[in-house]
Structure formats: structure tokens, C-alpha cells
Amino acid sequence: MVDDSRARKLDGLIEEYARGRISRRRLAKRATALGGLGFVLAALGPGLRSAAAAPRVRPLSLASARQDTQPITEMTNEELLAFYDEVLPFKEILAMEAGEVGGSPLRIGFSQTGFNHPWRVEMIKSAQAEVARHPNVELVITDGNVDIRKQNNDVDDLLAQEVDAVVMSPVESAGLAPAALKVMAAGKPLVLLDRDVEVGKTVFIGQSNVTMAKGVGEVMVRMLSGKGSVVELTGLIGSSPAIDRQKGMNEALAAAPDIKVVATGDAEWIRDPAVRLMDDFLVAHPEINAVFSHAEESSWGAQFSIARAGRCADNILQFTHDASNAGFQSVKDGLFAADGNYSPFIGDVGVRAALMTLQGMEIPDLQDYEFEGKLYRLPDLPVVTAENVDEWLGKGWGDSAPPENPCAQ
Amino acid sequence: MGMQRSLPAERILGRGHPRVDAREILTKYGTVIALLLLVVVASFASPRFLSPVNLMNVLRQTAIVGVLGIGMTFVILTAGIDLSVGATLALSAVLLAGTLDATGNIWLAMAAALLVGAFVGLANGLGVTLGRVQPFVMTLGMLGIARSLAFLYTKGEPIPVLEMDFLKLGIGYLWRIPVPSIVFLALLAVAAFALHYTRFGRSVYAVGSNEEAARLSGISVGRDKVLVYVISGLTAAAGAILYTAQFAAAPAIAGEGYELDAIAAVVVGGTSLFGGQGGVVGTFIGALIIGILSNALNLMGVSPFAQPLAKGALIILAVLLVGRGRRS
Structure with a gap:
């Protein structure tokens, strides 16, 4: 089922790029060339690949309305809901009713660049605030350590956990193209926040x-x-x-x-x-x-x-x-x-975009733009x-x- | 520190002795000539260069990297290198700010910074001596460790420093000279004395010139090597005190790249990366050269894209000049 050699090649490419041996352009080209059926198979079987590379599975931070306190921000659901009402500037964008979304439990992966700056923590806070409004939605958060390799591995792990959708704020545009390719090949919605990649995605949401x-x-x-x-x-x-x-x-x-x-x-x-x-x-x-x-x-x-x-x-x-x-x-x-x-408070918009896509709802005001996928340009505050x-x-x-x-x- | 002048080690190792010979004069003059040339060029390039305000700015701007350069000189004189000073500065700075925030006690905060600096230096020194890890590798590793600890401690957010009495250390003046510059000059005097008039200073030169000969002549090479890294850690901590007092905040990214600036100051100042030759006065001049260049480029409005080019070229030129002096 799984084409391991393609997966290995892809990992090798990420490694080479991270070490500066190949250029962005080359990485994007070669990663895209690795596409096709074999690549789709490789990306569809991340669970098997992660099992083969057991030590790579790391503990992940899980946030959901069912637990009292959320990881990383250490805020309670009440605090997050109050924060949602009082602070979030973009809550009218892709507005969504509170309550269960669809019938079944949903799991969304959030691959964050890293937590080296409070701006990044605040983005997670806004995503958690959206999750606090929907009792059947869970958020799995990963910390990319501001490192291309780490964030690529994080996305592997999220796919291995069989999340329903991935929200990612890439540490670097070209370096996270392989991760984006894998998510899309796995047929999951991919929402990118703040920084784009040049390959396919469901939607890129950013301010200018x-x-x-x-x-x-x-x-x-x-x-x-x-x-x-x-x-x-x-x-x-x-x-x-x-x-x-x-x-x-x-x-x-x-x-x-x-x-x-x-x-x-x-x-x-x-x-x-x-x-x-x-x-x-x-x-x-x-x-x-x-x-x-x-x-x-x-x-x-x-x-x-x-x-x-x-x-x-x-x-x-x-x-x-x-x-x-x-x-x-x-x-x-x-x-x-x-x-x-x-504003860093765009995590909630990302989670809503993922939930809407999962429910088959159309995201309004999407634009075509220079890259594959759609663009949602947030208005300037x-x-x-x-x-x-x-x-x-x-x-x-x-x-x-x-x-x-x-x-x- | 003893003042005896006739130890067997020094008699055997004439090179380490602070006597003046022609080569040394040329080496020293090479750097001074470079400095004077730069001053002349800068004063023609910008009429404001020689204004007292600007000269005080240059002195203040030079202080932090200069202080790091003092410790770095000791390390390089033993043919070592310390890549961790910028990160040590950050770790000391955030702990200083954290302690100050928690206790409000300036002295305790500064002691905490110095303690951390000394501890990092001790770890470097023991790694290099007992562990036999190459200085480049040991301190490169320590760079990562100290920087990461600073990030973990602050969780990425700079710690503000609002204690006015402490900030005076960074922004105040004494006899119309910026306090950081006075601290720099005072430390420089202590270091020059230690290098040239103490047994320890002379053995630093001896170790850098020929480690084996130094060991055979009874110098405890290991202890001296550990000491130079501790000194470098301490000057990094002193740099941290000046940094937090000058910028009123301690971010975990403080001092990023300062290690290279400090090494540049030492090298431009005529200290050989192979050890045994040079001194802190040269480092002072080296730090001034680099500080003046950067200042003059800003005064002249040179694009930030081109500035690193000018600095890089200057480093090579200055070392070429000093190298000529050394060969002739």
C-alpha cells in the first residue's frame, strides 16, 4: 500500500533544503515531481510510516471543550468564551453559530510555527476560543519549534492521528510545501494562516x-x-x-x-x-x-x-x-x-474555515490568485x-x- | 595574584613576557594606523562625525561588544574561542530582569547575572579541559543551550525592566561620559593589568604560545584555561547588565550575533586566533574601529544592504595591515 521510497525521498528533500543544500525553487519542483499516484499512496498511509519510525511520534497538545483548561494558553473554557466575545476582531468573518458542528466528533490539527513569540500563542488562543464554542470539536496543537523539519514532521504526526482537517501557519513558505502536498494528497482540508505556500491548499487566510x-x-x-x-x-x-x-x-x-x-x-x-x-x-x-x-x-x-x-x-x-x-x-x-x-487573532477564522469545509459549506468571498488554491484576504483592521x-x-x-x-x- | 617576576616559566618562555619588540610595535601601530585613517575618512565623509554628541554615541555603542571582547581576548590568547557569549548575555539578561522583577533588588539581580555568566563559563572551561571537547564545538553547543534556556525562561516575551535606578547604569553619564563606556574602560584597565602584570596573565600568553612547553614549565594549563572561559562568561554577564540597563528590556534574542562582533573586535585589534599574541588594548581599538565604521556608514546614509559588505571588507583589511606588521 505504502510507497516508502517516495516518502523517504520527500523526507530527504526536506532535510536537504533545511540544510541549505538545495534552493527553494528546486525543493518546490522536486517535491511536486514526487506527486502522482505513488505519492498519494505514501501520503495516505502516514499511520504506517509513523509506526515504522516509532520514536518520531511525539506527545501532542489536545484542546477541546470537554476539558476544563486548555493547553499552552492555560485558559479555562469560560475565559476563552469571554475572550471570544470581548476581544476577537474577526469573529464576524465566516461567522458560525456556537454548538455542535455536524453529527460526529471532529478533530482538527493545528500546526503552529512555534511558540517563540507571544503573537504565536495568541493565535492559538483565538483558535481555542472557537473550539470552546463547539463541544464536538477537538484541536490537536503541535509546536514547530520554528524549524522546517520539525513542522514537516508535526504535519506527518497530525495525519497519523487521523485528524479531519489541518490548519497550519508555516514557518517558511517553500519549506512547508511538502507538508501541504501531503495533507492535500490525503484528501483533508488544509487551511493556511498568515504565511502561504506556493502549492495547493483549500484556502490561505491572511492579512496584508x-x-x-x-x-x-x-x-x-x-x-x-x-x-x-x-x-x-x-x-x-x-x-x-x-x-x-x-x-x-x-x-x-x-x-x-x-x-x-x-x-x-x-x-x-x-x-x-x-x-x-x-x-x-x-x-x-x-x-x-x-x-x-x-x-x-x-x-x-x-x-x-x-x-x-x-x-x-x-x-x-x-x-x-x-x-x-x-x-x-x-x-x-x-x-x-x-x-x-x-492581529494574531486569526486562529478562530482558520478553525471556522476548516469546519465549514468539512460540513460542505461554501466559504464566501474566496478569490483565485497567483498560487494553487484559494485566497481569503482578511480586511485591514x-x-x-x-x-x-x-x-x-x-x-x-x-x-x-x-x-x-x-x-x- | 602574585607579582613575582622571576618564575621559571617566564624565563623559559620569553615570548609570553610583556617586553616590547619591533614586531609588537608594528602590530600595535597597524591597528592604530587603521583607526586614525578611519577617523580621518569619517570626519571628511560627515561633518558631524567629530561632534561631541556623536563621539559619545560611538563610545556607548562600542561598550557592550567591547566588554564581550575583553573576555574573548583572554580566550583567544589561549588559542581558544567562545561562541557562546551572545547567548550567555541573553541568559544572564533574562535572569537579571526576572530577579529584578521578583525582588526589586538591583544588587541581587546583578549578582544573579554574574553568577549565571560565571557558571556558563565554568561549564565551557570544564568541557574544554576535562572533557577535551574542542573550544569551537563546546561553545557552539553552549550557544544553543544558553539561548534555549533564555527562551524557555521568558516563554518568548521580553521581560521589561522599569527600575529607574538600574536604568541609570545604561543611560546615565559620569563626568559627561556615558556610564557603559566608563564600565568598559574600567574593565579594560583591570584586564590589561591582569594580563601584563600578574602571573596568571603571563601564563595565558604562555599557554597560547605553546601549551606543551607551558605545561612542562609548571603552569597548570587546565586551571588557566578554565579561568579564561569563566572570565569570558563574566564579561558576557557584564555585557548583559549594560544591555538591560541600556535598552530597558531583556529579550531572549538579546545579543544575537554579538559573539561574531566580539571576535571581530579582537581580531581587528591584532590578537592572533592562533593564540599567544595580542592583548586587550588592541581589542579596545578593534572595537572602536568597528563601532566608528558602523556609525560613519549610518551618518553617511549608506543603505543597510551595503553595510555588512563594508564591515566585512574592513575586517579583512585591518587584519591584512596588522599581518604585514607581524611579518616584517
């Missing part, structure tokens, strides 16, 4: 970093009255969200020829490179009207630098992205002029500014406090 950053950029253009000098602190150079956020900013600035980006630096999403860059930019440019940063952490770093340079009185406006609760608090405190609202921050306080992710505004002292 480009339009979000464009929204932030438009607020910046408005607040600067169309003229001024801006410094840009990017996310890790070459990473796709950093490329997209830069693109969005440039689209907004295309309409404001009198706003000049006088310097750009790689702040790596974090605080310490931003401090160094801002130190230098402040020295190089006696007039800076705004900082356009791709991440809140970098913006806080820039603010330290501004205060230390004695430039608080310049009233340099900070435009940023991330949508954490700490960031919203900083908007409230006046430290940030605007915060782009890139409003940019959070002083005007609407009161509605958003507490509806972001994470629970840490923002640093005090060094310019407020």
Missing part, C-alpha cells in the same frame, strides 16, 4: 502587510500635513513582512512628494539596533519629523535615543506596527502617533491612533507593560 503599512503611512502623511523628513527603521532586512511594510509605506508616500525618507536602517524587529541607528540618524539629521518603524520594539528603542539626544522638544512622531496591548498603551500615552493593527485607542486598549496581544515614555518625564 502592504495595505496595513500603507494605512499607517497615510496617517503619517496626514499628520505631517504632507511634508517633512522621515527616518525608517525596518524589520529584519530581507524578511517578507519587512519588505511588505516598506512597500506599503512607499505606496502611501507616493502621494506626498514633499515627505522625504532621509535614512533607512535595519532594526531587526527589536530594540537595541534601533537605539544605535537612531543615535546616528539624530546626529546626521538635525531635522526629523517622524520615525516610521516596522515594529513597536524598535520604536521604543528610537524613543530612548530621542530622549537621550535631548530632542524630545522636536516632537518627532512615531509610526509603528504590531498591535500589542503595550503598543496600544503607548498610543494612549502619546508615545506612538499610530500603531498598525496586524483600523490603524490605532489617539482617536480610536480607547476602543482597542486590551484588544491587542500580550500582557507586558510598555516602557515609560522617556520624553514624558
Whole structure:
């Protein structure tokens, strides 16, 4: 029944790619070439393959309304239901009644990138909140450890557990194409969240970093009255969200020829490179009207630098992205002029899309796009500014406090 | 630490003795010439380069990697390497922030950081000596372990540090000089003294020049090697204190890649990766060279795509220059 050699070849390919021996393009090509009937057989028999490689079976985290406390988030069902009502911004998208779905128990696998960032935990929280509403639905959660190989193995394990559908947020687009191929070959619905793969899927659900950053950029253009000098602190150079956020900013600035980006630096999403860059930019440019940063952490770093340079009185406006609760608090405190609202709370939409597909219901507003499968583009959430921050306080992710505004002292 | 000057080991191993010879002068001048050249070029490239504010910025920006470079110099002088310093910095930083959060006691928090740093260094040292694991491999493994422990401790979320008294250490000034730079210079002075005027310092050079000869002449090579890794762990912890005080947060990804910056500072400063040659003053100059380059590139508005190229080329150029001095 099972074509082990194809499966082994596929594993070998993943291994080679993870070690950097073959390019993305080559991996995608060769993995697709492994398709056909033999590949389908291999993918259909993951249970047998996992049994052969016994040590690979790892304990998985199971969430369902039948247990009191859910794994990873350690929240009770009551807390999750309250969180669903009060916080989740996309609950009207693919809206679904609470209660049993269909007649039989359903099991959904959720392959998460890893739990290296609270954003990832919050995404799981939103998925668990959806599951808490449906007593016959279980969620099996795996932790990809931010590692291509681990996440590919996780998806194998989910298929071995005979989940009814897979929701996955891939650590990397090309590296998880083999996993996506396996799920599709097994005939199960595959919902991808936040990051896409170029091969087939049921639906990819994501927000756009480009339009979000464009929204932030438009607020910046408005607040600067169309003229001024801006410094840009990017996310890790070459990473796709950093490329997209830069693109969005440039689209907004295309309409404001009198706003000049006088310097750009790689702040790596974090605080310490931003401090160094801002130190230098402040020295190089006696007039800076705004900082356009791709991440809140970098913006806080820039603010330290501004205060230390004695430039608080310049009233340099900070435009940023991330949508954490700490960031919203900083908007409230006046430290940030605007915060782009890139929400992690999309796990519930993913679970609903999987449940709807399993019930044979049609997902509305699906689009065809450049890759195989369908696209569901989530609408941009409003940019959070002083005007609407009161509605958003507490509806972001994470629970840490923002640093005090060094310019407020 | 003893001050005796006529130990048998040093008499036999003239090379380790801090006497001044022509080669050493050339080696040292090579680095200084590179620094001066860079300062001249930078001041022409940007009129603001020589402004006091900017010079203070450079000094502050250099402090953390410079402090890591001090410990790294000790390790490299024994022909070892410590790839774990960036990760050790992160582990120390998150434990410091966690302790500070739990107790509010600055001294306890800093002690916790230093203890962790020393412990990681001790583990590295014992692995290299008792375990006979190559330093590259031992500290590469430790990089993973320490980084992972930092992630497990924080669960991925940076720990904010809001204790104002502690933050003064990172953002404050003393005699108009940034406090982190003063800490760096103070540690540098202690290290230079230890390397050149103590028995331990001289045996570090001896071990790096010729381990077998050092052992035969009665130096306890193992103990000294363990000590240099402990020193490197301690300077990583000192770096962690400066990091958390400067950036008011301890993320598990703190100090990622700092090990390479520290090694670059040591190498540009004229210390040989084969051990036995160089010193912490060179590392100070090396750290300044790298700091000034990065600062000047930002002042000149060089694209972030091109900056690593310039830094890479500079490292090779500086070592070429020093290498010429060493050969002639």
C-alpha cells in the first residue's frame, strides 16, 4: 500500500533544503515531481510510516471543550468564551453559530510555527476560543519549534492521528510545501494562516502587510500635513513582512512628494539596533519629523535615543506596527502617533474555515490568485491612533507593560 | 595574584613576557594606523562625525561588544574561542530582569547575572579541559543551550525592566561620559593589568604560545584555561547588565550575533586566533574601529544592504595591515 521510497525521498528533500543544500525553487519542483499516484499512496498511509519510525511520534497538545483548561494558553473554557466575545476582531468573518458542528466528533490539527513569540500563542488562543464554542470539536496543537523539519514532521504526526482537517501557519513558505502536498494528497482540508505556500491548499487566510503599512503611512502623511523628513527603521532586512511594510509605506508616500525618507536602517524587529541607528540618524539629521518603524520594539528603542539626544522638544512622531496591548498603551500615552493593527487573532477564522469545509459549506468571498488554491484576504483592521485607542486598549496581544515614555518625564 | 617576576616559566618562555619588540610595535601601530585613517575618512565623509554628541554615541555603542571582547581576548590568547557569549548575555539578561522583577533588588539581580555568566563559563572551561571537547564545538553547543534556556525562561516575551535606578547604569553619564563606556574602560584597565602584570596573565600568553612547553614549565594549563572561559562568561554577564540597563528590556534574542562582533573586535585589534599574541588594548581599538565604521556608514546614509559588505571588507583589511606588521 505504502510507497516508502517516495516518502523517504520527500523526507530527504526536506532535510536537504533545511540544510541549505538545495534552493527553494528546486525543493518546490522536486517535491511536486514526487506527486502522482505513488505519492498519494505514501501520503495516505502516514499511520504506517509513523509506526515504522516509532520514536518520531511525539506527545501532542489536545484542546477541546470537554476539558476544563486548555493547553499552552492555560485558559479555562469560560475565559476563552469571554475572550471570544470581548476581544476577537474577526469573529464576524465566516461567522458560525456556537454548538455542535455536524453529527460526529471532529478533530482538527493545528500546526503552529512555534511558540517563540507571544503573537504565536495568541493565535492559538483565538483558535481555542472557537473550539470552546463547539463541544464536538477537538484541536490537536503541535509546536514547530520554528524549524522546517520539525513542522514537516508535526504535519506527518497530525495525519497519523487521523485528524479531519489541518490548519497550519508555516514557518517558511517553500519549506512547508511538502507538508501541504501531503495533507492535500490525503484528501483533508488544509487551511493556511498568515504565511502561504506556493502549492495547493483549500484556502490561505491572511492579512496584508502592504495595505496595513500603507494605512499607517497615510496617517503619517496626514499628520505631517504632507511634508517633512522621515527616518525608517525596518524589520529584519530581507524578511517578507519587512519588505511588505516598506512597500506599503512607499505606496502611501507616493502621494506626498514633499515627505522625504532621509535614512533607512535595519532594526531587526527589536530594540537595541534601533537605539544605535537612531543615535546616528539624530546626529546626521538635525531635522526629523517622524520615525516610521516596522515594529513597536524598535520604536521604543528610537524613543530612548530621542530622549537621550535631548530632542524630545522636536516632537518627532512615531509610526509603528504590531498591535500589542503595550503598543496600544503607548498610543494612549502619546508615545506612538499610530500603531498598525496586524492581529494574531486569526486562529478562530482558520478553525471556522476548516469546519465549514468539512460540513460542505461554501466559504464566501474566496478569490483565485497567483498560487494553487484559494485566497481569503482578511480586511485591514483600523490603524490605532489617539482617536480610536480607547476602543482597542486590551484588544491587542500580550500582557507586558510598555516602557515609560522617556520624553514624558 | 602574585607579582613575582622571576618564575621559571617566564624565563623559559620569553615570548609570553610583556617586553616590547619591533614586531609588537608594528602590530600595535597597524591597528592604530587603521583607526586614525578611519577617523580621518569619517570626519571628511560627515561633518558631524567629530561632534561631541556623536563621539559619545560611538563610545556607548562600542561598550557592550567591547566588554564581550575583553573576555574573548583572554580566550583567544589561549588559542581558544567562545561562541557562546551572545547567548550567555541573553541568559544572564533574562535572569537579571526576572530577579529584578521578583525582588526589586538591583544588587541581587546583578549578582544573579554574574553568577549565571560565571557558571556558563565554568561549564565551557570544564568541557574544554576535562572533557577535551574542542573550544569551537563546546561553545557552539553552549550557544544553543544558553539561548534555549533564555527562551524557555521568558516563554518568548521580553521581560521589561522599569527600575529607574538600574536604568541609570545604561543611560546615565559620569563626568559627561556615558556610564557603559566608563564600565568598559574600567574593565579594560583591570584586564590589561591582569594580563601584563600578574602571573596568571603571563601564563595565558604562555599557554597560547605553546601549551606543551607551558605545561612542562609548571603552569597548570587546565586551571588557566578554565579561568579564561569563566572570565569570558563574566564579561558576557557584564555585557548583559549594560544591555538591560541600556535598552530597558531583556529579550531572549538579546545579543544575537554579538559573539561574531566580539571576535571581530579582537581580531581587528591584532590578537592572533592562533593564540599567544595580542592583548586587550588592541581589542579596545578593534572595537572602536568597528563601532566608528558602523556609525560613519549610518551618518553617511549608506543603505543597510551595503553595510555588512563594508564591515566585512574592513575586517579583512585591518587584519591584512596588522599581518604585514607581524611579518616584517
